[in-house]
Amino acid sequence: GALVYQYPRRTICKSGTSMRMECQAVGFQATSVAWYRQSPQKTFELIALSTVNSAIKYEQNFTQEKFPISHPNLSFSSMTVLNAYLEDRGLYLCGASWVQDTQYFGPGTRLLVL
């Protein structure tokens, strides 16, 4: 079956430092990878969508300068939160898909910022 792993599951970083998180698809080819953030008391908000052979598309309020994403092959993607501050805390989900209408999610990386 289709599985998505995320690493780390939980991390703490100091305010102003950066943190990299990874997403791995197993059992299928992740032609698209979407990164979401769930801030406290909010729902999942799309940060960016990465599709193989296309430019990464960032949503409003999110930028490549703040959340650089790498999607080097059909099974792996990573995203870095640069200069993390309190408002960046939350659960970061990776959603991978090979059929555009269905995403399979990892368990998320929970980021705490001190």
Add this chain to the structure above:
Amino acid sequence: GDSVTQKEGLVTLTEGLPVMLNCTYQTIYSNAFLFWYVHYLNESPRLLLKSSTDNKRTEHQGFHATLHKSSSSFHLQKSSAQLSDSALYYCALTWGNTGKLIFGLGTTLQVQP
């Protein structure tokens, strides 16, 4: 803009009773896909149901939902709640081949003995 509304934040009911979680959506696109994901604590959100066909019932693991484009609704139902159904349920929307998902706020279902 495109949005998904789940008006209940928390639904509490007794085991054996029927479940209905509400989901309505707003989009300008006619080729919308609607999803229900179930999210257990510390696990991955898992796809429960999906549909893009108007007025067609879709079923999985005892749950069912029917997309009604006339009322922009995709309510999740189950005839008899089980304790193991206690979880957070998200309704989500996408359209065309965008690959973007718009999530509702989620509804926590608590099933009591």
